[in-house]
Amino acid sequence: MFVIQASGAAFLREGRSERQKGYNVTMPSLTAHQVSSQEIAERIKKVREKMEKAGLSAYISFDPDNIYYLTNFANFVHERPFVLVITPSDLTFVIPRLERAHVERHQVGDGLKLVDYAEFPALPGTRWSDRLQDVVPAQGTIGIEGACPAYLSAMVSNPTQVLNVIDAVREIKSPHEISRIAWTCDVMTKAFGMMLGSVKNGTMVAQAIGGVTPYFYQRCLTEASNYNVMSTHAAGLIQPPAYTDDPHNFSCLTAPCEPGGPFLGLIAGKINGYGAEIERTFFLEHVPEEARKPFDTMMEMRHKAYSMLKPGAIGSEIDAACQAIAKKAGYDNPLHRTGHSFGVTNHEAPFLAIGEDNVIQPGMLFSIEPGIYIQGKGGFRHSDTVLVTETGYEILTKYPHDKEELTLS
Template sequence: MVHNYVMRLNNLQRKIREEELDAYLVTAQDSIYYLTGATYDTAERPFFVVIYPDSPPDLVVPELERARMKKAQGIRVVQSYFDYPAAPGGNWYDKINALVGGISKLGVEPSIPAEISSKLWARDIVTYSLVSELRLIKTDDEIESIRQVARYADKGMALLVKNMYNGVSAVELLALSRQLQKEIVKAGDYDPLDNEFITVGRPAPQSAQPCSVPDYGDRLRRGPLSLVCTLRLAGYAAECARTVFLGPPSGSDAELFHHMETAREIAFSMIKPGTPCAEIDQATRDYFESQGLSEYILHRTGHGFGVGSHEAPWLSAGSKDVLEKNMVISIEPALYLRDTGGFRHSDTVLVTEDGYEPLTTYPATLAALTLKDRRPLKSLKGGFVRRAAGA
């Protein structure tokens, strides 16, 4: 997918002029990728883009990355510093201050590290979320990129479900991401620095810890099981997550699943331009509270997708964001019971002119996600994977 990086830089320059800034310093890796299309592994060495109101920007990088970073789009010149740290005169701040040290008003991103902001010599340093604001509304090419990632997220979920059996190990499910990766590599245009492949299965009750990493040898058996496929392809992210059962769920598990489904329906019904994101979160919370379940809420109803897998808009209490056409969000109200497990679906959703379009569409009903045990053949294959991984 071809993206118009020059247009993005021009849009940012317009915002810089509106705020009457002399320059704007971009330091976040996702922001630099969004503006230039350049991928890199930052490690401890910082990268910078200095954006001016009316002239092409400068890119400042470590010397060992200078030649490779000439791929950055819309840049006047790629400048370099020697290393981190370096002798006096060869550090990143020597180079940056030579560019911005004499200006009156410098804008910086809210995420700028204190180590960097403390060494800047500009007279007035002001925080502005200019790049984040640009990233909120997706262009047609960005939507098509996310749409493609969402299709692969559905494929990943189908792979996870297909390989489920009573006693499947976490490592077998993690290994499925390699199948998706091979398919992307075969399709061409593969850059390992802007692609991530995660397929995860969490057993019960660990599924009540939505950000936990299962041990390779963990086995998925009964209870609410969490399956997640989170991908970043060619720089853009999407996710599909489902709660599944191996065999019929208990009555209480089925009831909790139903409450999660109802909260999702409430959230989906509110998706349209002009809806405050905080109101969607409050509506799902109000429903859970009406059912006596508020103590089992661990997180917000959703967040944005784009270059980042978690970015604005935030569907959360306290958020000032308002939905607009061509935002891409997740919908994932959930319940987590420490001794039982988690009940969470997550979908990637496009806000349209009069509502929404689900970009991930894997079946979400209890009937579709109550799985039959395919133990004999799957267990045999799983044994090879476990032995190879030492699990």
């Protein structure tokens, strides 16, 4: 059994066996520090540059993740909408009056104008839609992100264009974001070692994962001085063998862990505002003979993805190469793309998938998680959070990956 005990940058430098030879990789530092006003200003500047290229007089954001990215205010969508309006000169946040103190407590950055509305529902003239119409320019095309609900876009009388401008800016991470994600990876990987360390014959899944969430909060409360509980949504989970062919079925909390496999261990979500994940297929006491071929095929797919992951590569080509390995081995229907990105969420663009011909660039992050799923027999998937560097990549969730290392006693 492998238990992680190292810490900080030294921990993240361990286990480079999957890094492509010859790559000169620079490790990010780890930080849980608050985002700076300068960082927020740079993000807004990039959004405005894309708005100008698209010929927009304003851009409307409703997505809580995009709002958090540009303001540091974390909220969830309910009947009282929060609407961010960006123009070439102003950044205006239409908010419920009830939440004004909450926004002021957490916002970062200069120049954010708060415009509040009475309540929901409210009388005509005091509604959120009235305040929105007050701040949207009377002329020009308004950009609206794809996540905006129809009832919001219906309130805009200008010509509109659906564009995911903020999402596009988020694709390449700044040094601050990379350091925040590296910190999240450190938390998750250590928690993962704790979780697998508690798996024994007869252990109930709920018992094995019980220490994960307390560990998250302990790290946040001791290392993140401006920690906001609303910016952490993460969990640790274990799938026993009977469930692993169904990748997102985690309804097995009362199941006991019994010898054999494949099991899947997973920690995913976002901690202190930034997402990551780590997953491993593992075994208890022994590796069943029928599990060896699909495990080895999954590992071949994984190594292929790493061999192709570098600036200038095409995301769809990486996924196609992984799927070709699966099909050659006799597994015709891979259920899962090779990877997705991370940031202020734990699933976002760009993707490593056959449907997206994106060009990989330094500063992007991806999960590397090609998998094999055999109905009624089990699923096989490792996942790591991986940074694309100037010359290659760096795995931020270092953990053993071979069958022998992942066979628990």
